[in-house]
Amino acid sequence: MKRLFLILALGLLTISIFAESYFFRVEDNPWDEGKALVIKSNVTADTVYVQKALEDGTWQTIYTGNGKNLSFVDNELTPNVQYRYRLLIPRPAMGDSIFFMAVAKPKEQWFYLDKLSYLLILLAVSIAVIYYVQKARKGKDYYIRRINGLDSIEESIGRATEKGKPILFVPGIGDLDDIQTISSLTILSHLAYKAAEYDTDIIVPCRFSMVLSASREIVKEAYIKAGKPDAYNQDRIFYLTDDQFGYVAGIDGIMVREQPAANFFLGSFYAESLILAETGFSTGAIQTAGTAQASQLPFFVVSCDYTLIGEELFAASAYLSRDPQQLGSLKGHDFGKLLVIVLIIVGVITEMSGWNWFKAFFEGAQ
Amino acid sequence: MKYKLPLIFAFVCGILVVISEFIPHRPFNMMISTLQDWFMIISGFAILLGQISLFQANIKKIKEKNPDWVFYLAGLISFTVMLIFGLLWGTQEYRGILGNGENIQATVGMKPFDYLFENAFMPLSSTMFSLLAFFIASAAYRAFIIRSFESNLLMITAVIVMLGRTSFGGMLTSWLPEGLRFLHLPNLSDFIMEFPNSAAQRAILISAALGIIGSSLRIILGIERSYLGGEK
Numbered sequence: 001m002k003r004l005f006l007i008l009a010l011g012l013l014t015i016s017i018f019a020e021s022y023f024f025r026v027e028d029n030p031w032d033e034g035k036a037l038v039i040k041s042n043v044t045a046d047t048v049y050v051q052k053a054l055e056d057g058t059w060q061t062i063y064t065g066n067g068k069n070l071s072f073v074d075n076e077l078t079p080n081v082q083y084r085y086r087l088l089i090p091r092p093a094m095g096d097s098i099f100f101m102a103v104a105k106p107k108e109q110w111f112y113l114d115k116l117s118y119l120l121i122l123l124a125v126s127i128a129v130i131y132y133v134q135k136a137r138k139g140k141d142y143y144i145r146r147i148n149g150l151d152s153i154e155e156s157i158g159r160a161t162e163k164g165k166p167i168l169f170v171p172g173i174g175d176l177d178d179i180q181t182i183s184s185l186t187i188l189s190h191l192a193y194k195a196a197e198y199d200t201d202i203i204v205p206c207r208f209s210m211v212l213s214a215s216r217e218i219v220k221e222a223y224i225k226a227g228k229p230d231a232y233n234q235d236r237i238f239y240l241t242d243d244q245f246g247y248v249a250g251i252d253g254i255m256v257r258e259q260p261a262a263n264f265f266l267g268s269f270y271a272e273s274l275i276l277a278e279t280g281f282s283t284g285a286i287q288t289a290g291t292a293q294a295s296q297l298p299f300f301v302v303s304c305d306y307t308l309i310g311e312e313l314f315a316a317s318a319y320l321s322r323d324p325q326q327l328g329s330l331k332g333h334d335f336g337k338l339l340v341i342v343l344i345i346v347g348v349i350t351e352m353s354g355w356n357w358f359k360a361f362f363e364g365a366q
Numbered sequence: 367m368k369y370k371l372p373l374i375f376a377f378v379c380g381i382l383v384v385i386s387e388f389i390p391h392r393p394f395n396m397m398i399s400t401l402q403d404w405f406m407i408i409s410g411f412a413i414l415l416g417q418i419s420l421f422q423a424n425i426k427k428i429k430e431k432n433p434d435w436v437f438y439l440a441g442l443i444s445f446t447v448m449l450i451f452g453l454l455w456g457t458q459e460y461r462g463i464l465g466n467g468e469n470i471q472a473t474v475g476m477k478p479f480d481y482l483f484e485n486a487f488m489p490l491s492s493t494m495f496s497l498l499a500f501f502i503a504s505a506a507y508r509a510f511i512i513r514s515f516e517s518n519l520l521m522i523t524a525v526i527v528m529l530g531r532t533s534f535g536g537m538l539t540s541w542l543p544e545g546l547r548f549l550h551l552p553n554l555s556d557f558i559m560e561f562p563n564s565a566a567q568r569a570i571l572i573s574a575a576l577g578i579i580g581s582s583l584r585i586i587l588g589i590e591r592s593y594l595g596g597e598k
Binding site (some may be wrong): 028031032033034075079108109110111112115119122125126129130133154175177179182185189190207208209210212213214217218221235238240241242243244245247248249253257271274275277278285292294295297299302303309310311312313314315318319321323324325329330332333336337340 | 384386387389391392395402405408411412413414415416417419420422423426427433434437487490491494495497498500501502505506508509563570571572573574576577578579580581582583584585587589590592593594
């Protein structure tokens with residue numbers, strides 16, 4: 001008799017476990033940082049309630065609706081903490097409700113699988129860049145097309161020198177954690193060196209203190225490199241304000257009062273781009289702009305003499321320094337472009353053929 | 367050492383950030399936010415540097431009696447007034463040294479700092495922003511002057527897009543038969559924005575993204591050192 005009871009109990013336990021997994025299931029959201037659980041239910045009921053147990057012992061309803069093929073993600077959880085959920089199915093005729101319980105723990109994974117395509121592209125481009133840099137180190141000479149905006153630097157400085165007017169360099173409105181600002185500062189290094197050679201004054205108004213200190217260091221080094229440390233004037237590289245339009249007003253004032261002969265707007269720009277460029281245009285300065293913000297490029301193209309479009313801003317340092325290693329890295333960019341062209345063509349063909357897996361694989365990286 | 371240490375830091379931090387982008391597990395998933403916190407702390411200290419620079423530059427110009435020294439004085443006075451008001455009575459969320467200034471709030475409706483921010487700073491900022499409308503008009507006028515084949519194309523496209531976005535554009539071509547609906551100005555405008563415009567924007571974005579990868583790699587690997595002052 002005892003054995004019979006034991007077998008029956010085991011049977012009921014197995015059924016209850018099976019039933020729980022069939023009607024209501026909570027599992028870890030795969031390939032994430034362990035902050036989400038997937039809640040699934042499959043019960044034929046028009047109204048079910050999914051509730052989560054809170055720390056104070058109460059239950060919070062997180063879903064109300066149909067229970068058939070239900071699947072949703074509960075986000076913003078703490079990794080490795082056990083969470084309890086229950087599925088309530090009301091039975092109005094009986095005046096009660098039945099419920100299923102489920103327990104799960106979100107776990108941190110070791111890889112974001114949906115970023116696999118992103119990683120593969122990054123690896124391919126990085127390997128290409130490193131490969132071409134190595135080849136350049138071994139003496140391989142690379143051709144780089146002319147970039148008018150960068151060739152104009154000498155022309156601009158020459159004009160400023162002739163007129164005895166200063167050069168205005170605006171490193172954008174981004175902080176030092178913006179790669180466009182860093183690229184802009186690499187150009188400032190070359191520009192300051194040339195300005196020091198020509199004994200031309202350079203004005204650098206900064207929006208952020210971090211950019212200010214980096215700009216000062218860069219210009220100072222450039223003057224030292226040019227053999228004119230005494231000509232370096234720290235007061236010409238100054239902080240204006242953190243406010244976007246206050247910064248623009250300040251620069252407009254400088255352009256109108258000091259009438260620089262050459263303006264450089266290089267870095268990250270937003271709504272202020274046209275205000276700056278048009279004021280500079282009205283003063284008759286020769287203007288060079290460059291940004292990777294696609295939406296601001298038309299404004300610069302219209303108002304400036306030369307515009308560095310997107311990647312040209314990032315290629316500037318290599319172009320100006322003519323350092324073979326840096327030129328080699330530009331060849332890596334070209335490989336990246338070729339790769340993207342091939343992927344786009346393959347993507348179009350596979351989509352037209354009805355093979356959606358290719359697009360889905362790359363969409364995962366978003 | 368002056369250059370080697372920053373290069374080592376740039377390499378280690380760069381690699382860690384790249385790795386943490388793909389590994390959601392601790393400690394990597396916390397690294398980006400930790401580095402961002404560090405950046406904020408350093409920025410916080412650097413703000414003082416900016417304020418010192420602001421004072422030094424303005425005081426020098428006032429002392430030398432530059433032609434527009436009054437404006438520099440106005441700038442310094444504004445800065446000092448806001449600073450004092452902020453310190454004494456705080457801002458909307460924070461209490462100042464003298465408390466919340468209930469009496470002043472009863473008179474002007476808000477704290478002095480917030481009052482000046484709302485009634486002096488915001489209108490000035492909006493004025494600067496509104497200049498954009500006039501600059502767009504002058505820039506567009508120059509861009510649309512027919513000088514070459516390209517500027518001709520630009521003008522035609524701009525006219526189609528601008529008209530297509532107005533009810534007048536729709537009215538102009540509403541008589542077109544069903545078979546020629548694609549020539550209806552709003553449809554033509556949508557087509558230009560959706561296909562040629564998007565394609566060009568995406569091309570710029572893709573090439574800029576590749577440029578960012580290359581630039582970042584150059585900095586991480588220490589090939590690009592201009593940002594350190596140009597040491598090779």
